[in-house]
Amino acid sequence: MRKVLPTTMLLILALLSVGAAVMLFVDGSLARLTGWYHFRPGMSLFPPENVDRLGDVSWMRISDLHDTIECEREADGTWWIVAPFRDRMAPEAVEAILSFTMQARLVDTLPLNRTTRASMREFGVETSPHTITLKKNVGSEDRTTLARYTLGSASPWLADAGDGEHLLPTTYLRTDFYGRDKRIHVVSGNILSIFKNGLQGVRDAHPLHIDPDSVLGIEIVRHDEPEREAETLKMTRASAQSRWAIISPTLTEADDEKPEILLAALSRMRAMRIENTGNVQLPAQPMLTLTLTLESGEKRDLQVYKPFTSSSDGQLLCYATTADRPVVFTLPVEPRMRRRGGYSRLVNEILSLPVLPGNVQAQIQNSINWVYWADLPFSLNELRSKHFSHLGLKDIDKVLVRSAFSPYPLILRLIPGDTEGQVKDVWMFSTEGRPFEEADEEVVTSFLNGLSSIPVVGFLRDLKPGENSLKVERQFGLIQPDYLMLIQPRECAVRAVLFGEDLPLVRDRAPRVFRMKRQREGEKVFWAGMEQNTHSVCRLSPKLMKLFSLAPESWRKRNLTQFPISALRTLTLHYMKCPLVLHYDYIGEEWTGTLGDEDVTPRINPHRTNYYVHHLQQIRVKQWLPKDDEDALAALEHAVFSVKLDLELTDYSDLESIVMDASQQDNVTDRTTPPSLDEVRNMLTEKTETDEQFRKIATGERRVERRSITIEIAPLDPTDDKSFFYGRIREDGRIFILSFEDAQGLDGQLLD
Numbered sequence: 001m002r003k004v005l006p007t008t009m010l011l012i013l014a015l016l017s018v019g020a021a022v023m024l025f026v027d028g029s030l031a032r033l034t035g036w037y038h039f040r041p042g043m044s045l046f047p048p049e050n051v052d053r054l055g056d057v058s059w060m061r062i063s064d065l066h067d068t069i070e071c072e073r074e075a076d077g078t079w080w081i082v083a084p085f086r087d088r089m090a091p092e093a094v095e096a097i098l099s100f101t102m103q104a105r106l107v108d109t110l111p112l113n114r115t116t117r118a119s120m121r122e123f124g125v126e127t128s129p130h131t132i133t134l135k136k137n138v139g140s141e142d143r144t145t146l147a148r149y150t151l152g153s154a155s156p157w158l159a160d161a162g163d164g165e166h167l168l169p170t171t172y173l174r175t176d177f178y179g180r181d182k183r184i185h186v187v188s189g190n191i192l193s194i195f196k197n198g199l200q201g202v203r204d205a206h207p208l209h210i211d212p213d214s215v216l217g218i219e220i221v222r223h224d225e226p227e228r229e230a231e232t233l234k235m236t237r238a239s240a241q242s243r244w245a246i247i248s249p250t251l252t253e254a255d256d257e258k259p260e261i262l263l264a265a266l267s268r269m270r271a272m273r274i275e276n277t278g279n280v281q282l283p284a285q286p287m288l289t290l291t292l293t294l295e296s297g298e299k300r301d302l303q304v305y306k307p308f309t310s311s312s313d314g315q316l317l318c319y320a321t322t323a324d325r326p327v328v329f330t331l332p333v334e335p336r337m338r339r340r341g342g343y344s345r346l347v348n349e350i351l352s353l354p355v356l357p358g359n360v361q362a363q364i365q366n367s368i369n370w371v372y373w374a375d376l377p378f379s380l381n382e383l384r385s386k387h388f389s390h391l392g393l394k395d396i397d398k399v400l401v402r403s404a405f406s407p408y409p410l411i412l413r414l415i416p417g418d419t420e421g422q423v424k425d426v427w428m429f430s431t432e433g434r435p436f437e438e439a440d441e442e443v444v445t446s447f448l449n450g451l452s453s454i455p456v457v458g459f460l461r462d463l464k465p466g467e468n469s470l471k472v473e474r475q476f477g478l479i480q481p482d483y484l485m486l487i488q489p490r491e492c493a494v495r496a497v498l499f500g501e502d503l504p505l506v507r508d509r510a511p512r513v514f515r516m517k518r519q520r521e522g523e524k525v526f527w528a529g530m531e532q533n534t535h536s537v538c539r540l541s542p543k544l545m546k547l548f549s550l551a552p553e554s555w556r557k558r559n560l561t562q563f564p565i566s567a568l569r570t571l572t573l574h575y576m577k578c579p580l581v582l583h584y585d586y587i588g589e590e591w592t593g594t595l596g597d598e599d600v601t602p603r604i605n606p607h608r609t610n611y612y613v614h615h616l617q618q619i620r621v622k623q624w625l626p627k628d629d630e631d632a633l634a635a636l637e638h639a640v641f642s643v644k645l646d647l648e649l650t651d652y653s654d655l656e657s658i659v660m661d662a663s664q665q666d667n668v669t670d671r672t673t674p675p676s677l678d679e680v681r682n683m684l685t686e687k688t689e690t691d692e693q694f695r696k697i698a699t700g701e702r703r704v705e706r707r708s709i710t711i712e713i714a715p716l717d718p719t720d721d722k723s724f725f726y727g728r729i730r731e732d733g734r735i736f737i738l739s740f741e742d743a744q745g746l747d748g749q750l751l752d
Contacts, residue, residue, distance in 0.1 A: 110186075124151075221288065233246065455541065480517075578595050615746075
């Protein structure tokens, strides 16, 4: 009997030791046996060795009053919900839970005598609890618990972040990790926003996980009507830096911004609800199937079904599915305010206004929580480029525009400047068979920018891949166009000499040919246009066609005079009974002058005189007019004053010898086939000595010649002090319109 008692005691002690070991192995703490743990402010909720192993957590359970989900981490690091039905877990929820568990610090503990049923309801650990359990695999089937706690409601206190500057929100919390401890703690941190919609927030609300820059292909198959054949749109690009191109149902360039807006929106798109596939009755066929091809060759797909109206709040919704997740997403089609409320029409109008550039609209949309399916671009007309041409202003060397209404073309050509020598590029123009003269830089820039920036009104016909374009060109009269525009890109600047031949290191780009024809639709007239070797006939904007003027007055430099101050010798003003004649010495910067026979040198105000000359140099005419404008000629018979400049200028008279003989060229507007690339090059490239002459003009030594410029001014209406003025340069007969302010500045008082 005496031996039985010690043996029994040893057996009980052994069982307790084994139980404690099992408890330590499973729960990571022996406090469950004692039912109490000594917490101190500032300490971590869980043992340091457990906190250090939280990065190895491979299983978690999250429950509230209504639902429980279990999650596992797979070998690739992705977290998946395995119960009650399989789905991907939200990465942000995983990160928030693990981060909160690692960093939560005890702020305070309510005394045990205050932990009553009422206080548990007050602090949310019983009325709205969220219990989280984190475990780590320790074998093929066994797991050990690293943390377990029940979240209550948010605490009104703020905790010091430890840096003396920032404060952290706090949360009521209770943990039974250490046993039957009923105390309620206040801990730093707050992750309750994850559970604002119950456990739905733990599920990944993003149907598509993509990096927009990694997408190289987009395929959109639309089944808008069951009885119609599905429409397929395909887009592709070579790299993230390349432009998107549409390859089906036609070959054309994509919009600069819309594909990027679409991909950015798809990457942000979130579902309002996520349900098990077996709980939702889906239509037999999706309304739209979207397939994205990534750089790796992997494909991501999304099927979207016909919209329906929510019975609870009347919002328009739609179902969507993906191949990699056995769930059904509920997506918002459009905001409720668009369908309900007295201001819905006003909101729709505001949202449809193109008041911001596309990239700015994309940035604003990125800051909005919801992506609405109805706002996304999926159709060909939404994703295609709306520009007649994509031209880089700095890449154009020459432009030729032939018109069926004129025997002579308009020719624009660039004389390159010298960056090191600070010599600006100069555009020259020739029209009506006249010699080349300097073009107005703003007009040329507006013309070239307008070609690529003014959107077309619509598209009249799209050619299918492989379809012959000749029949379509005849249909719209583009075989004999009203305007034919040829654009020569700049030659490659990086060249090498090989076996005595000058070769570009990068292939020179081919000339581009554009054809435009006036069309009639009933009583309305519009313009159709098409670029050679493209697949779309465009309906052109009237704004674009207004740029095609062959009149020299439209291209001439708007500067009324163009001379350096060093070239001025004499300035004569005829607005008094006697002419005021002023002589200028550039070296000495001195003015002398006479008024009739009187020497008025002492009365000359040099500051006003210098400002007057500066004003003459800066004046820009509002518009050049034809030399035979009858109204202007009638007004100029009674000119109110004139200004004469005697100059010594560099001679450019040999520029007149560089004239393109358009009469010797084939009239391409009468051809029945498009010109070949060699013919286009011949049209845009004159004789080889022409280029050399232009170079000499830009860089060679020039002789000086004496020249006079006399400017005559007359008001449109002598009785109206605010009317504009007609003007004429007496020596060459050019007529122009001058604003009231500029004309008034010519009537200067230069004498004290």
